[in-house]
Amino acid sequence: MTGESLSFIFINAALINNFVLSSFLGICPFLGVSGKLKTAGPMGAAVTFVMFISSIFAYAIHQILLIIEAPYLQLISYIVVIASAVQLVEMFIKKFSPVLYRALGIYLPLITTNCAILGMALFQTNRGYDFIQSLIFSLGAGAGFSLALIIMAGIREALDLSDIPGLVKGTALTLMVAGILSMAFMGFAGLGG
Amino acid sequence: MKMEETTSMDILLKGIWKENPVFVQVLGMCPVLAVTNSVINSIVMGIATTFVLVMSSFFVSLFRKLIPRQVRIASYIMIIATFVTVAEYIIQAVSLEVHKSLGAFISLIVVNCIILGRAEAFASKHPVKEAVMDALGMGAGFTFAVLSLGVVRELLGNGTLAGIPIFGPGFEPWSIMILPGGAFFVLGAWLLFFNWLRERAKKQQERVVV
Numbered sequence: 001m002t003g004e005s006l007s008f009i010f011i012n013a014a015l016i017n018n019f020v021l022s023s024f025l026g027i028c029p030f031l032g033v034s035g036k037l038k039t040a041g042p043m044g045a046a047v048t049f050v051m052f053i054s055s056i057f058a059y060a061i062h063q064i065l066l067i068i069e070a071p072y073l074q075l076i077s078y079i080v081v082i083a084s085a086v087q088l089v090e091m092f093i094k095k096f097s098p099v100l101y102r103a104l105g106i107y108l109p110l111i112t113t114n115c116a117i118l119g120m121a122l123f124q125t126n127r128g129y130d131f132i133q134s135l136i137f138s139l140g141a142g143a144g145f146s147l148a149l150i151i152m153a154g155i156r157e158a159l160d161l162s163d164i165p166g167l168v169k170g171t172a173l174t175l176m177v178a179g180i181l182s183m184a185f186m187g188f189a190g191l192g193g
Numbered sequence: 194m195k196m197e198e199t200t201s202m203d204i205l206l207k208g209i210w211k212e213n214p215v216f217v218q219v220l221g222m223c224p225v226l227a228v229t230n231s232v233i234n235s236i237v238m239g240i241a242t243t244f245v246l247v248m249s250s251f252f253v254s255l256f257r258k259l260i261p262r263q264v265r266i267a268s269y270i271m272i273i274a275t276f277v278t279v280a281e282y283i284i285q286a287v288s289l290e291v292h293k294s295l296g297a298f299i300s301l302i303v304v305n306c307i308i309l310g311r312a313e314a315f316a317s318k319h320p321v322k323e324a325v326m327d328a329l330g331m332g333a334g335f336t337f338a339v340l341s342l343g344v345v346r347e348l349l350g351n352g353t354l355a356g357i358p359i360f361g362p363g364f365e366p367w368s369i370m371i372l373p374g375g376a377f378f379v380l381g382a383w384l385l386f387f388n389w390l391r392e393r394a395k396k397q398q399e400r401v402v403v
């Protein structure tokens with residue numbers, strides 16, 4: 001699978017196999033932070049940045065593990081790298097935008113347990129992407145995550161104003177909307193192939 | 194909640210129904226949605242998660258006095274990641290086919306919020322026996338949830354149950370149910386159903402009081 005062109009890798013990760021809507025990665029923040037457009041954008045950017053950093057380190061670690069022949073350490077070392085990258089982003093945001101730091105709240109440290117990031121690191125290893133391909137893949141995955149998050153936030157802001165039966169309100173409704181969005185994203189199949 | 198009065202049986206049952214991790218707490222959504230396209234996948238995922246949950250709760254509870262507070266999350270993740278690696282190798286050894294169809298989602302048990310959530314909220318504060326009971330209950334609740342999604346999706350999307358055809362050959366499968374969109378719809382419908390059940394129970398209780 002290493003012969004894929006860079007543009008295909010990007011489009012594939014962002015649209016055709018959108019991380020959130022068709023691979024089901026990163027559902028927790030997708031349901032949690034998609035309430036407001038104002039926080040959805042920065043959250044998407046933070047996740048994309050962490051993905052980018054993790055992608056670089058995951059690639060390096062994979063090479064080291066290949067040399068020392070210890071593939072069973074893969075999971076543990078990836079998760080440590082991701083946790084440190086999240087810590088870095090957290091310190092960065094706290095210093096440069098305290099307002100944003102407060103708005104993201106608990107969801108910022110929880111990026112560590114965002115399966116989209118670990119999933120991205122594992123996929124790039126499983127598919128045998130080279131260094132440049134891995135970077136493009138991480139950016140595509142990040143773009144896909146941000147896109148889904150922002151679309152969902154837009155829809156939910158509109159839903160807040162409409163008259164909905166009390167029983168459906170909350171997660172059940174969000175999931176139904178996500179299902180329709182996911183069907184819409186199926187329309188991208190075959191793009192860039 | 195008075196912890197002294199609850200027996201270990203209560204702790205076990207609480208995870209399955211009253212505090213079901215998926216339907217009530219809405220945690221660990223990613224594997225619930227991703228691997229429930231067939232009954233077999235759901236069962237394997239449920240068992241693997243329960244195994245990791247029980248083992249990590251056991252060790253977190255055992256070491257709860259030794260782990261310093263500042264590095265507790267990192268230590269929990271280490272413990273969890275170790276057992277996920279074990280589970281992954283076991284599944285690979287037992288059935289390569291299931292391992293292939295679950296793919297990266299076995300490794301992704303590490304970031305299942307249920308496990309870290311139980312380690313932080315329960316196992317780190319309770320003795321080993323209670324922690325294991327709680328983990329068993331939560332694991333059973335999780336398995337129940339993935340199974341209830343898997344059954345609906347495979348039955349409607351494929352017309353089979355664990356690979357055995359249920360409807361006659363004239364059945365037209367609802368292919369959307371196996372596709373990603375179907376996962377969202379089925380989970381949404383189950384949440385709706387449980388909301389309705391709880392709402393009804395609450396109303397009945399009010400009527401009794403009046």
